[in-house]
Amino acid sequence: MSVFFEQAGSWLPQLWGGLMLSLGVTAASLLIGLPLGFFLSLGVMARERALRYAALAVVEIGRGAPSLVLLQFAYFGLPSTGLVLSSFGASIVALSLSTAAYTSEIIRAGLQSVPAGQREAALATGMTRLDTMRFVVMPQGLRIAIPALLGFAILIFQTTSLCFAIALPELTSRAYEIGTNTFRYLPALTLAGLLYLMVCIPATMLVSWVEARATH
Template sequence: MIDFPIDDVISWMPELLDGLALSVKVTLASLAIGIPFGLLLALGVQAKSKFTRGLCLVIVEIGRGAPALILLQFIYFGLPSAGITMTSIVAAIAALSWNTGAYTSEIIRAGLESVPAGQKEAVMALNMSRIDGLRYVILPQGLRVAVPALLGFSILIFQATSLCFTIAMPELISRAYEIGSTTFLYFPALLAAGILYAMICIPASMLVSWVEKRAGRFSR
């Protein structure tokens, strides 16, 4: 029978919770920057200017095509070669914001394209400017469709913060590894970290399912 060190796990909780709090803060900061960035990219991809479309497409494709781990490594270890140095937390937010912006731009663009053609024709019939039509008619309806997918992606970004241990950011997994390296109790330390992740991800997934059902009823 395995003797699980429950007393040790309890003693580790303050340190693990500090790491969890940092993971949540980085997630919120990345979403706060990345989702508006994604909206700008979605609009840029649909712009009339070829230069703007091309630039936005390059940013989106790199952000989607490169794994989040590569973006983290590039920004934290690669940019100093060009004279740009960031702390691990700033680098993590920059990389995850880029990743968020790239993916959410496609989610938002799909939402905007789902707006019925009749609504767009109504904007033209009312002689509304492009900006006013976008602001008052297209964006409210398109973003309502995109919200469930954006919420689901937010969970993935929270999980992606676990990759930040590779750039020495003291988030949850980093704290668990540090505890494991000093106590040699890797299994209970990582298990405790996994449970803390699940305590946030499972309720968040349930919230996403509820929002999807509400959105489905609204669309009908």
């Protein structure tokens, strides 16, 4: 056990750097993906057929393709079109698309959960459809969607471990590199797992707290 802690102390700075990179990719993917997901949800609910079908196509591609395939497409596939991305850039592009596709359905479900009677009442008072969406539907629908969105943010953080496949030096990649150099895979991966838990457990508790507040 003492040997484990001694090794952990020497590995921790390297693994910590990988954790910070994983959190950075997560933050960037959410920063881009959430607003895009919101607009996609509005597009899917639009009356215009062309806009609705275009939004649906993006959503189905993002949800239907595994995150690992999206990562490899962005990193290995796009260069054939002349667009070369770093592993960091490719990670953000791929995970932002995945985030947008999945969160668009979460947001749409939240918006559509607002009772139709409230929409009709708002329109009956003379509010436009845009104002009804802005002041009646969105405040309630987004509040309903927030716990699920926070839960999905944790999932995206965990998904950053797949970026190992495109040589991004995130947490899992750093742990594997340590294992390769020292042949101590189990301690290195165990320590990486503890760092993931250090983030995910408090985040899960936060989601539960927000969910309890949102339902009261």
